[in-house]
Amino acid sequence: MTSIQLPPGAPGARILGLGAYRPRRRVTNDELAQTMDTNDVWVQSRVGIAERRWASEDETLVEMSVAAGGKAIASSGLDAADIDLVLLATTSPPEAIPGLAPRVAHQIGIPRPGAFDINAGCAGWCYAVSAAADAIRAGSARNALVIGGERLTDYTNLDDRATAVIFADGAGAAVVGPSDVPRIGPVVWGSDGDLHEAIAVPPGEKGMSMAGQAVYRWATTKLTDTLVEAMRRAGVGPDDIDVFAPHQANLRIIELMAKRLKLPERTVIARDIVRSGNTSAASVPLALSALLESGEAKSGDLALLLGYGAGLTFAGQVVVLP
């Protein structure tokens, strides 16, 4: 039988550059308290959010994704024409058809890439980074643009204070390219579909609902093992981790995970939730961009990532920062 040839692929993959877009409008807890029964003390102490960004009308999901993607390409040192795969992780597209990735790629000026959306809840960007790295190692792509973009306010019910204070908008992106040595570790991903109703837009409704306590319990009991396994598979331990950047869903969950992992004092912990709220698939790249911009993290740092959310889905991996 004729054998099918495979391209050689790359020995490893790495993140070449990151980019972020944060909507202009800051919304404080005090502002929300003017229109709903909530207060700054509750939100800060239960979730850890001081303010979040909400997109204005002109800040569409496409525009935010284009802005973040363009910045990631600029910081990678590549040209748009070098990209041949575009993955857009999102849970909040304005419509189901068509997917947004081809349009985002076109607006950035990337000529005819493979392009598709990924809906893996708040874990979407971590799923997509891994899919891109594997495509590059397998020779299916040379360089990939991996965007996490959300306009969750389109799916927020302002009458539901439990979710309205949490969810927010924004986009973060990375360019993933080939590397002689692996700089993106093996992913540990999975799902608990029996809990699919825990975070959902119920049939016939426009706004998202969340079984907060059930998700909290799941996140704090099931996901530390994922992080430990991601480190084990990458051949590193807690003492090697310079940056811990989990999904920005709740500051208490972030602190608890860091404690359980016994990360050293020097490890920088991403707390972007304080200023950005929960931006779902955008939260990890937004958090990484903020740490690099502020100088708290630096190029070459070893970062432990974790995405988790609607599905329920989860994905963790160790990466080297660009």
Ligand SMILES: CC(C)(COP(=O)(O)OP(=O)(O)OC[C@H]1O[C@@H](n2cnc3c(N)ncnc32)[C@H](O)[C@@H]1OP(=O)(O)O)[C@@H](O)C(=O)NCCC(=O)NCCS
């Ligand atoms: C959502 C979450 C912050 C809620 O915090 P919580 O401590 O579990 O709060 P509860 O839902 O038990 O509510 C406690 C009380 O606060 C009230 N409350 C809820 N939202 C409030 C708000 N925005 N302001 C003031 N009070 C609020 C509730 O009505 C409830 O009041 P009651 O005791 O009188 O009934 C928390 O459960 C959480 O972070 N869960 C995980 C979310 C997550 O990880 N998602 C994954 C990815 S998206």
